[in-house]
Amino acid sequence: MSNHLAQMAPMPVHGNTDDPLWRKLWNAYEPVITALRSIPLVADIEICGGMFGITVQLTDGSHLWISSVEELPIDPSQVEGWHVRRAHEDNPTVDEMVYNSTVDGEHSQHGNNVVPLIQAISSFVAERRLAPKLIDLMSVQLDGVTKDHRRISKLVEGPFDDRHAAVKEYGYATHLLAERGWRCIHEQGGTDWPLTIWELNGEIVTLYLAHVGLVSA
Template sequence: MSNDLAQMAPMPVHGNTDDPLWRKLWNAYEPIITALRRIPLVTDVEISGGMFGITAQLTDGSHLWISSVGELPIDPDDPEGFHVRRAHEDNPTIDEMVYDSTEDGEHSQHGNNLVSLIQAITAFVTERRLAPRLIDLVAVQVQGVSAKHQPLSQLIQGPFDDRHAAVKEYGYATRDLMQRGWRCIHEQGGTEWPLTVWERNGEVATVYLAHVGQITA
């Protein structure tokens, strides 16, 4: 299932979002920020005392601080690897290294590779259950072709955040087709991702469960 459908964490809300420097840094590191927001972690650009970094809020009140050798440079081509730590503003005992691809770091072989950076952060927050839990949304959909070869597409029911409810509605939809004289000519997917193909008077319709997005629990 494509992660493009995932709900992104909201934009930060504060007075810096109109600041030209903040916007420049946000745009410069947009690939990292967008990937973190898709986890989904509320992500921000921190400008504090001349120090630039990326923060990502975790569900227990702690956060990730993403920098390089010292602060993040304004030019996204200039970092000498990435350094990620977990910290907590009110609890100094929470202080641990998550990822370090700077020259002398444990993951130095990855350098400025963004894929490795995001994979490491994703694995860390997933293992620790520090990211919001995502719930898949499922809908019952129909696609087909009319007797005049015109495309047919319709969302019948949904979206549902409960797979069992979606499967139940799928059963109602296919039973309705049968009662209206449609004939099932193909079936697959069982109760996980059911799909059936139907025919009536030259028309063909496919009824299936479709993943249509995600919401946070």
């Protein structure tokens, strides 16, 4: 069972997510935002006052403001390099350049290339320890089909914010299936993302440890 989403920061939650302009900008800059969320950083689109930019929340209460020569254009193909500053709404002394690939910037050779932008931000937040630590939420899940082809799907236990507890509960669930006469016909994942397939009288079920979300540490 893959855990490729385990480090993805959550989506922003606010009233603008239903705004057509916000959604248009979010979709337009999705490659940048997804890369930021995978660091993991909580990223958002700022549209207040007609100024468009990407904001990134940091653990000390400060944030990054990602723009271009001025604000971000609606069309990403019109970006003339990236301009990233760290600021703090309540502390004006927090004001520093993180990355500038606009025409007169220190990193102008990179232009609107997204890869060095993300690398610079990733290095910056790692050195300052400003990226949030997230805990993977896991549950024990069972899915399958009955002998008359009806779907089975249920949450066995969870969610858990502790991997050891989740794996332990998964172990209890496998023992219970075995005691009820189910036969294990496939096993994979070890203790990282365990998964087993079981058979009984023509019914097939898959028991696995599932990633169900993230919470802040």
